[in-house]
Amino acid sequence: MTTLDVLRAHPFLAGLPEPWLPRLAGYARPVVWHPGHRLFRAGQPAQRCWLVRDGQVALDFAVPGRGDVEIEVIGPGGVLGWSWLFPPYRWQFGAVAVRRSTAVEFNAAGLRRLMESDDALGRQLTTRLMSVVVDRLHAARGRLMELYGYPTPEPTAG
Numbered sequence: 001m002t003t004l005d006v007l008r009a010h011p012f013l014a015g016l017p018e019p020w021l022p023r024l025a026g027y028a029r030p031v032v033w034h035p036g037h038r039l040f041r042a043g044q045p046a047q048r049c050w051l052v053r054d055g056q057v058a059l060d061f062a063v064p065g066r067g068d069v070e071i072e073v074i075g076p077g078g079v080l081g082w083s084w085l086f087p088p089y090r091w092q093f094g095a096v097a098v099r100r101s102t103a104v105e106f107n108a109a110g111l112r113r114l115m116e117s118d119d120a121l122g123r124q125l126t127t128r129l130m131s132v133v134v135d136r137l138h139a140a141r142g143r144l145m146e147l148y149g150y151p152t153p154e155p156t157a158g
Contacts (some may be wrong), residue, residue: 003028006104010078012128020059020121029109033035033057033097041058041094047108050079058095059136072139073098079132084108093136 004025007013013021020060031050033039041048042061056075060068071093074080080103083091115122144150 002102003030006030006051006053010053010104011052011081016124019074023114023118023121024106024111027114028104031103031105033101033103035097035099037097038099039095040091041092042104044085044091045060046089046091047083049079049084049106049108049111051106052076052078052080053102053104055103055136057095057101058098059095059139068094068096069115071143072136073099079129081108082129082133082136085112086131125130 004021007021007025011022033055038058039050052074054076057075057078057080058070059072059074060070060081063069070079074095080095081091083089085108111125115125
């Protein structure tokens, strides 16, 4: 299966106009991670993002006195990384492979250039990524509430 085939099949890109996919594929490459591989830590430069194909990657953040606390697990069909889209381009969370995982990795600088050169594509990807941001923030909020012994909050409109 080619990178372009993976992009065509990934739920995050479902419904995008077909001519956009080869353009996105120009900034993509397949990657494999083994259990325990640390992809990034909060605060490091965000220079990549990924569409997870198989496996599991845990998002975490450092909590003083508790170490790295898992907030969410991203599995097949998930999106990993949104911090590359917003200055100062630093990771807000960390990520580590839980199981052997495969993904398509994008070069963030190339994606930003592509999005700046095509307003329609840029709007579409930004809208989709903002949905990911909202989901991640909700998961982080819920995990913090759980750590401090409060009931997990219900999602709210936003």
